[in-house]
Amino acid sequence: DQQVKQNSPSLSVQEGRISILNCDYTNSMFDYFLWYKKYPAEGPTFLISISSIKDKNEDGRFTVFLNKSAKHLSLHIVPSQPGDSAVYFCAATDTGTASKLTFGTGTRLQVTL
Amino acid sequence: NAGVTQTPKFQVLKTGQSMTLQCAQDMNHEYMSWYRQDPGMGLRLIHYSVGAGITDQGEVPNGYNVSRSTTEDFPLRLLSAAPSQTSVYFCASRTNYGYTFGSGTRLTVV
Numbered sequence: 001d002q003q004v005k006q007n008s009p010s011l012s013v014q015e016g017r018i019s020i021l022n023c024d025y026t027n028s029m030f031d032y033f034l035w036y037k038k039y040p041a042e043g044p045t046f047l048i049s050i051s052s053i054k055d056k057n058e059d060g061r062f063t064v065f066l067n068k069s070a071k072h073l074s075l076h077i078v079p080s081q082p083g084d085s086a087v088y089f090c091a092a093t094d095t096g097t098a099s100k101l102t103f104g105t106g107t108r109l110q111v112t113l
Numbered sequence: 114n115a116g117v118t119q120t121p122k123f124q125v126l127k128t129g130q131s132m133t134l135q136c137a138q139d140m141n142h143e144y145m146s147w148y149r150q151d152p153g154m155g156l157r158l159i160h161y162s163v164g165a166g167i168t169d170q171g172e173v174p175n176g177y178n179v180s181r182s183t184t185e186d187f188p189l190r191l192l193s194a195a196p197s198q199t200s201v202y203f204c205a206s207r208t209n210y211g212y213t214f215g216s217g218t219r220l221t222v223v
Contacts, residue, residue, distance in 0.1 A: 004155075034211045043117075043203050043214030044156070089155060091211075100146070100171065101212060103155040 003027045004092050006104035013111055019077040021107050023090030026071065030092040034101070035064060035075045038087045047088070048075070080111045116140065119204050119215035126194040126222045134189040134218050136204030144207035145187040146171070147179065149200040150217075156203065162187055194222045 005024045013019045023033075031052040036044035050057040050064045050073065057064050063076045077084055090104040120135045138145065146161040148171075158171030162181040176198060178190040187206075191198060199222045205212040 006155075036211075036214075041217075043205075043216045046208075046211045046213070049210055091156075100158055100161060101148075101156075103148075103157070105153055105155040 001026070002105070003030075004090055004102050004104040006088075006090055006107050008107050009105070010108040010110070013080045013109065015082060015111055015113050016079045019075075019080045019084065019109055019111070021075040021077075021088050021090075021109065023073045023075075023104055024071055025073075025092050027092070027094070027102070028071070029094040029096075030102075032093050032095050033064070033066060033073050034091045034093075035062075036089045036091060036103075037084075038089060038106070044089060077109075080109075082111050082113065085109055085111045117204055117206055117213050117215035119202075119218050121218060122216070124218060124220050126191070126220065128194060128196060128222060130194050132191050132194065134191075134202055134204075134220070136187045136189065136215060137185050138187075138204075138206040138213075139185065140206060140208070140213070141184060142206035142208065142213075143184065144212075145181070146205045146207075146212065147177070147187070147189045148203045148205065148214075149173065150203060151200050159189065159202075191220075194220075196222045198222050 034049040035047040038044045066073045087106045091101040143164045147159040148156040160179040162168045202218045204215045
């Protein structure tokens, strides 16, 4: 049972436009959500996170939105840049369980010129 | 400050061989974890530790052992390698906002 789902395996966006990556979860105990970016042959790097007490968190070009009632979160990248091309993983955790992360399957973003 | 260091970066094993994947962190983090990444499956938790001397199983623990004798080190042992353990393995330690990952070990079992 996949508790964190990223239903779009890939996404292609033009440079300068908005990239929107989506993530759905099923476990209502999850209360903290993270996005990681991964380049080939490297480990995932932390991008941005959001607690369930918020519905939005911004960090520069990156914004994460959380809709708890729909069990849905999204990552917006504005404007998209070629260096953003990578695989993006959504992750979730119940902070009462030693912060074990449950990951989605990832979305490969390609930003074209 | 090297962060999370994993060795080796690549390894080829024969079925039935054993080996240890090394992980070390210099940030004095209590929480450490091992994940494996397989195509189309994201990252799955193998084992984790909440401090020296304390470990527990994650989602896919079979075939793997861990120990945590020091805060810095969290080795992952494959007892008898199987082709199903061909994967990329990531070690991570927890920061205030999430986890910092090592660069990974690509393991092939033939």
